[in-house]
Structures are given as structure tokens and as C-alpha cells.
Amino acid sequence: MKDFFLNNPINKLRHDNIHFILDNDDAFNYHNQLEDYSKTPMVQLNTLAKKLGVNKIFIKDESKRFGLNAYKVLGASYAIYKILSKNPKVSTFCTATDGNHGIAVAWSCNMNKKESVIYVPKETSDERIQNLTAIASRVYKTDLNYEETCELAKTTSERMNWQLVQDTSWEGYKKIPAYIMSGYLTQFKELEGEINIIDKPKADIVFFQTGVGSWGASGIWYYLNRYGANRPKIVLVEPIESAGVFESFINGKRISPNGSFKTIMAGLNCGIPSKIAWEIIRHGCDACLRISDKYAKEAMRSFFYNLNSDPKITSGESGAAGLAGLMKCIKDKSLDDLRAHIGLSSESRILVFNTEGDTDKESFKSLIKN
Ligand SMILES: Cc1ncc(COP(=O)(O)O)c(C=O)c1O
Known part of the structure; x- marks a missing residue:
């Protein structure tokens, strides 16, 4: 091919x-x-x-x-700003990432004094996980691939009442990824x-x-x-x-x-x-x-x-x-x-x-x- x-x-x-x-x-x-x-x-x-x-x-x-x-912080910072402008009470943001987007979410959460919960797929290197751990509130390594990790971040956020801030979109989840793209x-x-x-x-x-x-x-x-x-x-x-x-x-x-x-x-x-x-x-x-x-x-x-x-x-x-x-x-x-x-x-x-x-x-x- x-x-x-x-x-x-x-x-x-x-x-x-x-x-x-x-x-x-x-x-x-x-x-x-x-x-x-x-x-x-x-x-x-x-x-x-x-x-x-x-x-x-x-x-x-x-x-x-x-x-x-x-560059990823351009997206996450703007999306989090838009979410907080509407609902300043959100206390925890969650995402799935193989590194850069997670750093971006954690950095933006720290700037806004909010908690960040980061899920990483199984392929993520130890160094990338350490970099995330240094900046995020919580980091969890999964035994899943990227797409499955996104699903886990989504369902856990729904259960825990966290705000998902994912840099990809699916049916029913469009506005936040659009803010990220706008960023x-x-x-x-x-x-x-x-x-x-x-x-x-x-x-x-x-x-x-x-x-x-x-x-x-x-x-x-x-x-x-x-x-x-x-x-x-x-x-x-x-x-x-x-x-x-x-x-x-x-x-x-x-x-x-x-x-x-x-x-x-x-x-x-x-x-x-x-x-x-x-x-x-x-x-x-x-x-x-x-x-x-x-x-x-x-x-x-x-x-x-x-x-x-x-x-x-x-x-x-x-x-x-x-x-x-x-x-x-x-x-x-x-x-x-x-x-x-x-x-x-x-x-x-x-x-x-x-x-x-x-x-x-x-x-x-x-x-x-x-
Ligand atoms: C360094 C880097 N370049 C490019 C991309 C591609 O961006 P997208 O997943 O939106 O295609 C990413 C995604 O995380 C990335 O980390």
C-alpha cells in the first residue's frame, strides 16, 4: 500500500x-x-x-x-479559562495524555489553583510520567492504549464529577476540544x-x-x-x-x-x-x-x-x-x-x-x- x-x-x-x-x-x-x-x-x-x-x-x-x-498549552490554557469563566467552581480537571497535553493541563490548573488528574497510556515512557508527576496533582499509568485511556478519563470524570478537558472529540463531546483548537x-x-x-x-x-x-x-x-x-x-x-x-x-x-x-x-x-x-x-x-x-x-x-x-x-x-x-x-x-x-x-x-x-x-x- x-x-x-x-x-x-x-x-x-x-x-x-x-x-x-x-x-x-x-x-x-x-x-x-x-x-x-x-x-x-x-x-x-x-x-x-x-x-x-x-x-x-x-x-x-x-x-x-x-x-x-x-505548543500544547495554547489549547489547554484557553479551554480551562473558558470553562472557569462559565463555572468558576470546577475544582478538578482530568485528561488522558501521552505527555505534552497533560503537562499543559496541569500547568493551566496550577495557574488557576485547581487540581489536575492525568491518565497516561501504557506506552508512556518513565521520564514523561516523571515530568507529569512533578507538575500534576495526580498521575495514573494505565495498561491501556491511548484511545482506551481517553475513555477511562471520560468515564472516571463523569463518576467523580471532574471536568474532562480532552484534546480530541467524539459524538457528544465537541465544545471543549473546539476551545482547545481555538487556542x-x-x-x-x-x-x-x-x-x-x-x-x-x-x-x-x-x-x-x-x-x-x-x-x-x-x-x-x-x-x-x-x-x-x-x-x-x-x-x-x-x-x-x-x-x-x-x-x-x-x-x-x-x-x-x-x-x-x-x-x-x-x-x-x-x-x-x-x-x-x-x-x-x-x-x-x-x-x-x-x-x-x-x-x-x-x-x-x-x-x-x-x-x-x-x-x-x-x-x-x-x-x-x-x-x-x-x-x-x-x-x-x-x-x-x-x-x-x-x-x-x-x-x-x-x-x-x-x-x-x-x-x-x-x-x-x-x-x-x-
Ligand atoms: C509534540 C506534538 N506535536 C504534534 C501533536 C499532534 O497534535 P494532534 O494530536 O492534535 O494531531 C502532538 C499531540 O499531542 C504533540 O504532542
């Missing part, structure tokens, strides 16, 4: 209740007034672009976000004036690494709404072992992936795509691509062992997966159709995001070792 799926997106998304939550600057304004807020850096990797044979590579470095080493939009709004300029963005192709698809969907929503037919081409990148979006496209409907769930890309090691994200993705992405760990490792190393005057970037396994997708597009001889579909050429200006730094330092060190 091929490792990619080509999609023909529409140029305008229908407005529904979810899009209404996304269609304002409320989250951006909320983040801007937080004490430790600053815009994350956007840099260019000119030598790497030359080496890979493209015109430009822009990278927005989310490892610098609120000192938390990942992610801050990243794209920060690029206004840099990449996202008036009529046409300065990037031709954007790669979004994808787990349940909430983040990529918020990026798709932003670019479709902002530019319509002038938007950049959008490619979603997933691990072969947990390619929920790819497999949903192949099957023509949202399904749980069939892979082994054994990948170094812990943040992308998820199950069925988010319901509300899938609706945006299936109408708005140009392609999705499955990659192996080999490409993630190569991308981490390319960021870290920088060439000439390119800045050195510390990027974790999932953080580097967008660049890994670009590398596979360029290097894999069997991807001619994909390259043609997204117009990848020596003229292309590419935008990728480093969505996490070395969130698992042990693993990072061993993968980066010469």
Missing part, C-alpha cells in the same frame, strides 16, 4: 457551531495578557533548504512556548505579518504532524478561512504505526488505526481522529503521508546538527515529524504523485513547526548520539 493519500480540498469551509468557536481572536487576546506570554520564534534554515533542494524552509519553534517545551490558532496568528501576509502567504506548502488531528485541523481552518484558494498546500504527517487520518481517508470514514502503536513519535501515537478535526481535515487537507521512525530521527538530527549559519534547534521525536515528512517527500522515489499534487519543487517555500523540544531527554540523547 502507498504511504500517502491525495485529497481534493474545498476552498471555503461551511460555518457551523464549531467554526463559530474558532472564528474570533478571543484565545489570542487571552494568551497575550498572560504574564509569561511571548511569541515563539520563527527562523529560516537556509542551508538545510539548499541541501534538500527547496527554496526556503521556515520553522516556528514551539519548544519555546511558556517554558513548557511544546492553537494563536500560533498561526503570531505568523501574521511574517509568513501570513495580506493576499497570499509566504509559504507554498505547510507540513503538520498529526496525532488525533486537532492541531493540524486548526491550521487548515486558519489557512482556508484566511486565504481560500490562495492558501498553501497542506500535508498531514503521521507515524506509519498509528496513522488514524491516513487510514480514515483510505476507508472513507473516521476509524481507529490498525497499526502496532510502536513508534518513537509519542505525541502522535494516538487512535481514532478527533471527530470535529476530521470534518475539517477531510474537506481541507491536500494530502496525508505516513512516515517511519527513521525519518523522524533524521529530522531531529538535521535540526540539532545545524549547517553553517542555520540556527541549532532542539526538536523531539514528534516535534521533528513535520520536517521528517518534507524529507520523505523529497527523498522517497515512490512519491512522484504526491510531489506533483502539492507542487513540491526547487521553488517551494516550506513552513514546518517544531511542536516540541526534548520532552523526553533520555530518548532525545540516545536518538541524537553520533
Whole structure:
């Protein structure tokens, strides 16, 4: 089977209740007034672009976000703010996570003097659990996969009267994940004036690494709404072992992936795509691509062992997966159709995001070792 799926997106998304939550600057304004807020850096990797044979590579470095080493806090902090604005009495927030979203929920709970209860799936590394334990009120390791852990967090929250704040959506659970996606939009709004300029963005192709698809969907929503037919081409990148979006496209409907769930890309090691994200993705992405760990490792190393005057970037396994997708597009001889579909050429200006730094330092060190 091929490792990619080509999609023909529409140029305008229908407005529904979810899009209404996304269609304002409320989250951006909320983040801007937080004490430790600053815009994350956007840099260019000119030598790497030359080496890979493209015109430009822009990278927005989310490892610098609120000192938390990942972008996820943009979503959780805004969702918790919205929940507390309506119901300040909520005392405990709960979530399932393989790491980054849990840190984000716990950090936001601490800021609001609330309790956080975090469930992690069986694949979660000891270091990720220790990082969570250092910041959350309670952390429980399960013997379940990600999707089953989400179900456990949901049913336990209902029983205990906790507030679930999950970064994925299913039938009957849409509003909170939509707030989370709305929070992610801050990243794209920060690029206004840099990449996202008036009529046409300065990037031709954007790669979004994808787990349940909430983040990529918020990026798709932003670019479709902002530019319509002038938007950049959008490619979603997933691990072969947990390619929920790819497999949903192949099957023509949202399904749980069939892979082994054994990948170094812990943040992308998820199950069925988010319901509300899938609706945006299936109408708005140009392609999705499955990659192996080999490409993630190569991308981490390319960021870290920088060439000439390119800045050195510390990027974790999932953080580097967008660049890994670009590398596979360029290097894999069997991807001619994909390259043609997204117009990848020596003229292309590419935008990728480093969505996490070395969130698992042990693993990072061993993968980066010469
Ligand atoms: C570092 C990192 N990048 C990307 C993603 C993908 O986000 P989503 O699950 O919304 O597709 C995640 C998800 O947790 C992540 O931790």
C-alpha cells in the first residue's frame, strides 16, 4: 500500500457551531495578557533548504512556548479559562495524555489553583510520567492504549464529577476540544505579518504532524478561512504505526488505526481522529503521508546538527515529524504523485513547526548520539 493519500480540498469551509468557536481572536487576546506570554520564534534554515533542494524552509519553534517545551498549552490554557469563566467552581480537571497535553493541563490548573488528574497510556515512557508527576496533582499509568485511556478519563470524570478537558472529540463531546483548537490558532496568528501576509502567504506548502488531528485541523481552518484558494498546500504527517487520518481517508470514514502503536513519535501515537478535526481535515487537507521512525530521527538530527549559519534547534521525536515528512517527500522515489499534487519543487517555500523540544531527554540523547 502507498504511504500517502491525495485529497481534493474545498476552498471555503461551511460555518457551523464549531467554526463559530474558532472564528474570533478571543484565545489570542487571552494568551497575550498572560504574564509569561511571548511569541515563539520563527527562523529560516537556509542551508538545510539548499541541501534538500527547496527554496526556503521556515520553522516556528514551539519548544519555546511558556517554558513548557511544546505548543500544547495554547489549547489547554484557553479551554480551562473558558470553562472557569462559565463555572468558576470546577475544582478538578482530568485528561488522558501521552505527555505534552497533560503537562499543559496541569500547568493551566496550577495557574488557576485547581487540581489536575492525568491518565497516561501504557506506552508512556518513565521520564514523561516523571515530568507529569512533578507538575500534576495526580498521575495514573494505565495498561491501556491511548484511545482506551481517553475513555477511562471520560468515564472516571463523569463518576467523580471532574471536568474532562480532552484534546480530541467524539459524538457528544465537541465544545471543549473546539476551545482547545481555538487556542492553537494563536500560533498561526503570531505568523501574521511574517509568513501570513495580506493576499497570499509566504509559504507554498505547510507540513503538520498529526496525532488525533486537532492541531493540524486548526491550521487548515486558519489557512482556508484566511486565504481560500490562495492558501498553501497542506500535508498531514503521521507515524506509519498509528496513522488514524491516513487510514480514515483510505476507508472513507473516521476509524481507529490498525497499526502496532510502536513508534518513537509519542505525541502522535494516538487512535481514532478527533471527530470535529476530521470534518475539517477531510474537506481541507491536500494530502496525508505516513512516515517511519527513521525519518523522524533524521529530522531531529538535521535540526540539532545545524549547517553553517542555520540556527541549532532542539526538536523531539514528534516535534521533528513535520520536517521528517518534507524529507520523505523529497527523498522517497515512490512519491512522484504526491510531489506533483502539492507542487513540491526547487521553488517551494516550506513552513514546518517544531511542536516540541526534548520532552523526553533520555530518548532525545540516545536518538541524537553520533
Ligand atoms: C509534540 C506534538 N506535536 C504534534 C501533536 C499532534 O497534535 P494532534 O494530536 O492534535 O494531531 C502532538 C499531540 O499531542 C504533540 O504532542
